[in-house]
Each structure stands twice: as C-alpha cells, then as structure tokens.
Amino acid sequence: MAAPIIEVFSTEEEVSQKLCQLVVTRANAAIESKGLFTVGFSGGSAAKFLCSGLPKCNTDWSKWRVFFCDERHVPFDDPECTFTIYKENLLSKVPLPEVNVFPLNPDISVEEAAEDYVRKLYSVFTTDPVPRFDVLVLGMGPDGHTCSLFPGHPLLKETNQIAAAISDSPKPPPKRVTLTFPTINNAKCAVFASCGSAKADIVQKVLEDTSGELLPAARVRPVKGEVIWFLDKGAASKLKKV
Numbered sequence: 681m682a683a684p685i686i687e688v689f690s691t692e693e694e695v696s697q698k699l700c701q702l703v704v705t706r707a708n709a710a711i712e713s714k715g716l717f718t719v720g721f722s723g724g725s726a727a728k729f730l731c732s733g734l735p736k737c738n739t740d741w742s743k744w745r746v747f748f749c750d751e752r753h754v755p756f757d758d759p760e761c762t763f764t765i766y767k768e769n770l771l772s773k774v775p776l777p778e779v780n781v782f783p784l785n786p787d788i789s790v791e792e793a794a795e796d797y798v799r800k801l802y803s804v805f806t807t808d809p810v811p812r813f814d815v816l817v818l819g820m821g822p823d824g825h826t827c828s829l830f831p832g833h834p835l836l837k838e839t840n841q842i843a844a845a846i847s848d849s850p851k852p853p854p855k856r857v858t859l860t861f862p863t864i865n866n867a868k869c870a871v872f873a874s875c876g877s878a879k880a881d882i883v884q885k886v887l888e889d890t891s892g893e894l895l896p897a898a899r900v901r902p903v904k905g906e907v908i909w910f911l912d913k914g915a916a917s918k919l920k921k922v
C-alpha cells in the first residue's frame with residue numbers, strides 16, 4: 681500500500697486540467713494494453729472538473745466503460761442526479777456510446793437499485809471477484825466523506841458487498857448507492873481532486889492526522905494501486921508537509 685501522492689496547483693482550472701490529463705493518460709494506456717478502460721466518476725466538484733476538460737481530450741471513447749462511484753437515488757430529471765450532469769455536460773459532447781455508461785436505475789427501490797448496480801458492475805468486470813477499476817475519480821466533502829461513505833456510518837465496515845445502498849445519508853438526498861471500500865481499495869488508481877480554502881482543514885486532517893478513527897477519505901488506500909491527491913493552493917494551505 682503506497683503513501684498518497686500529493687500535487688498542488690495554483691488554480692482550480694489547473695487542477696481540472698491535470699485531473700483530465702491523468703484520466704486520459706491512464707485511459708489511453710489501458711486501451712493500448714487491454715483494449716478497455718474502466719472508470720468511476722464521482723458527483724459534486726469532480727463532475728465539474730471532468731466535464732470542463734474531458735470533452736477536449738483525445739481518446740478512443742468507444743473503449744471507455746463508465747460507472748459512478750456513488751449516485752443519488754433520484755429521478756433522472758432531478759438536479760441532484762449525477763448521471764444527468766455528466767450526460768448533459770460530457771456524454772453529449774463525446775462519442776461515448778450510451779450502452780457503455782452505467783447509470784443507477786431510479787425506478788426501483790434503492791436496495792434493488794444497489795443489487796442491479798452490482799449486476800451492472802459484473803457485466804463488465806466479468807473475471808474479477810471484486811471489480812478492479814483502472815481509475816476512480818473521487819471527491820471529498822467537508823466532513824471527510826467520499827463516495828457516499830460518511831464518517832461513523834456502518835457502511836464503512838462493509839466487507840462483502842462491492843456496492844451498497846444507503847438510506848440515511850446525512851447529506852441530502854438520503855437515498856444513494858455507493859461503491860464500498862472493497863471495490864475502492866481494489867482500484868489501480870484512486871484520484872481525489874479538492875479545491876478551495878473551505879476544504880483546507882479537512883484536507884489537512886485526512887492527509888496528516890492519523891490519530892483516532894480515520895475519516896472515510898483517509899481510508900482510501902488501494903492495496904495494489906496508488907492514491908493521488910490533486911489540490912489547489914487554497915485546499916493545500918493548511919498542510920504542514922507540502
């Protein structure tokens with residue numbers, strides 16, 4: 681398990697640019713070596729960063745398989761739906777066949793949607809007991825949550841399910857489906873992007889404070905992979921060791 685790699689850039693735009701560069705570099709390498717690139721996208725600010733840079737990138741979009749690290753269990757026309765944000769701002773702009781993107785089904789219960797999502801994951805990761813993503817693009821909330829894994833929540837201890845339902849998310853909307861740590865920590869690369877001084881305290885805590893119970897974002901440590909943090913100056917401003 682390698683230590684996190686931390687890179688600090690001057691502006692949010694630069695973070696977005698470097699994040700997109702990293703994702704496309706990994707995509708093109710994966711496509712070259714195995715003909716396929718598997719990626720998990722997060723919502724919130726990660727969606728903004730990816731949607732602003734990825735449409736300009738050069739890659740074979742037909743080889744991408746896109747999942748969501750977490751998704752809110754809301755109708756597609758709800759502004760909280762992460763899939764729709766990507767559909768409108770990325771998927772409509774690149775030749776990525778819709779059949780290669782795996783949204784959550786909002787028309788069944790959240791528990792059924794989680795089971796359905798597990799089936800969707802295994803339809804691509806046909807030989808992996810636990811999906812091994814090429815890249816997971818992660819965000820971190822101001823409480824240290826990542827995906828829909830929140831501090832102190834029992835889902836942090838999940839060891840069997842590769843994705844799971846949550847019905848009591850402290851951040852609305854309450855019903856969501858999220859990848860769990862067995863899947864997250866089996867990724868080849870997990871990359872966080874965090875910007876703004878409002879995130880400075882939690883970035884410092886997650887990356888430098890190992891006392892007490894680790895926050896969800898601090899538990900992202902791929903066993904046979906790397907974890908990378910792309911920060912802007914504001915988000916990195918309280919780090920002592922950078």
Ligand SMILES: O=C1O[C@H](COP(=O)(O)O)[C@@H](O)[C@H](O)[C@H]1O
Binds near residue numbers: 722725752819820851
């Ligand atoms: O609720 C969520 O929040 C996290 C963090 O979002 P951010 O806007 O503070 O970066 C996000 O990564 C996750 O996908 C989303 O569902």
